[in-house]
Amino acid sequence: MAWQGIEGHDAIAADFAAAHARGRVAGTYLFIGPPGVGKASFARKLAKALVCPNPRAGLVPCDGCASCIQAEAGSHPDIDVVHKPEDRATIPLESLIGDSDHRMREGLCWRLLLKPTLGGRKVAIVLDADHLSDESANCLLKTLEEPPPEAVVILVGTALERQLATIRSRCRIVRFRPLTGDDLVRVLVAERGADAAVDPRVRASAAMAGGGLHRARLLLDDDLMAFRGRLLGMLGSRPLPGVDLARDVLAFVEAAGKEAPPRRARLRTVLEFAIEFFRAALRREAADQPPSDPELAAATASWGGGAERATAGLHHTLDALDGIDRNANLTMLVDAWTALLEEPRLSQAS
Numbered sequence: 001m002a003w004q005g006i007e008g009h010d011a012i013a014a015d016f017a018a019a020h021a022r023g024r025v026a027g028t029y030l031f032i033g034p035p036g037v038g039k040a041s042f043a044r045k046l047a048k049a050l051v052c053p054n055p056r057a058g059l060v061p062c063d064g065c066a067s068c069i070q071a072e073a074g075s076h077p078d079i080d081v082v083h084k085p086e087d088r089a090t091i092p093l094e095s096l097i098g099d100s101d102h103r104m105r106e107g108l109c110w111r112l113l114l115k116p117t118l119g120g121r122k123v124a125i126v127l128d129a130d131h132l133s134d135e136s137a138n139c140l141l142k143t144l145e146e147p148p149p150e151a152v153v154i155l156v157g158t159a160l161e162r163q164l165a166t167i168r169s170r171c172r173i174v175r176f177r178p179l180t181g182d183d184l185v186r187v188l189v190a191e192r193g194a195d196a197a198v199d200p201r202v203r204a205s206a207a208m209a210g211g212g213l214h215r216a217r218l219l220l221d222d223d224l225m226a227f228r229g230r231l232l233g234m235l236g237s238r239p240l241p242g243v244d245l246a247r248d249v250l251a252f253v254e255a256a257g258k259e260a261p262p263r264r265a266r267l268r269t270v271l272e273f274a275i276e277f278f279r280a281a282l283r284r285e286a287a288d289q290p291p292s293d294p295e296l297a298a299a300t301a302s303w304g305g306g307a308e309r310a311t312a313g314l315h316h317t318l319d320a321l322d323g324i325d326r327n328a329n330l331t332m333l334v335d336a337w338t339a340l341l342e343e344p345r346l347s348q349a350s
């Protein structure tokens with residue numbers, strides 16, 4: 001059975017349980033692994049187990065004490081979680097050390113110095129560690145160098161090379177692997193009920209998800225996959241219908257609702273589909289390898305734009321993705337992106 005219901009990472013859980021049993025839990029960890037494999041969930045469950053006064057064997061929280069109930073509700077006073085806000089490019093400095101009026105009197109680093117409220121440990125989790133600014137990272141360094149006794153700091157990022165060397169060198173690195181198809185099926189069945197176990201689409205999406213749960217869920221969203229089919233059709237057309245593409249993408253993004261965060265999330269997914277297309281087109285140019293996904297295979301087959309155009313398209317799309325993180329106006333961003341796909345700046349890509 002999976003450790004605390006988290007699929008695919010029992011070996012990591014066993015390592016933590018062994019360290020805990022020997023009283024050798026480290027003060028700082030850096031979790032690294034692809035998106036959607038459960039790193040943040042693992043960090044939260046680990047925090048819950050570390051602050052529980054009566055964990056069972058295998059570092060499993062008792063689930064009955066006040067600490068476990070608060071941890072499960074996300075309101076434990078000794079578990080601190082910061083992440084990058086949806087509309088910011090980086091984790092704001094104030095979430096680590098307080099705003100300019102309350103420097104080192106608020107924020108995660110300051111709270112970590114306080115005595116544990118419930119008497120046990122304190123755990124701080126920094127999600128989106130890929131998005132620590134240099135300034136924020138520097139503020140964290142002192143905490144990482146000398147974490148308060150009994151405190152545990154967990155940073156969660158996607159790739160080691162996206163972390164500053166100064167951060168990397170101060171953390172114990174824990175690598176999370178992509179989930180297997182069977183892991184994903186188990187998670188999807190737990191989410192959707194027993195019927196999902198016999199749904200062939202569930203197994204197909206798990207097989208195509210590349211080990212990420214987020215991706216597997218997307219593949220089961222019929223509206224989204226219908227849009228992906230239209231998007232791939234347009235990306236594969238020559239000449240590329242830039243105006244139609246912009247109109248369809250914006251309509252699809254606006255259908256996510258009036259609020260900005262779901263609109264940004266939806267555009268991010270659209271751009272990730274486009275990135276997938278240009279990467280597949282490049283592979284096809286380089287090695288004549290058709291993708292296994294039939295829609296992607298058809299779109300890249302009809303495309304024939306050459307490696308240089310595929311590289312330029314990939315660059316322009318990655319830039320657009322950065323624009324979402326920088327909180328750019330989405331309409332302008334989509335217009336600029338589609339115009340560049342129509343008339344790519346080939347020199348920029350070289």
Ligand SMILES: [Zn+2]
Nearest residue numbers: 052062065068
């Ligand atoms: Zn407990």
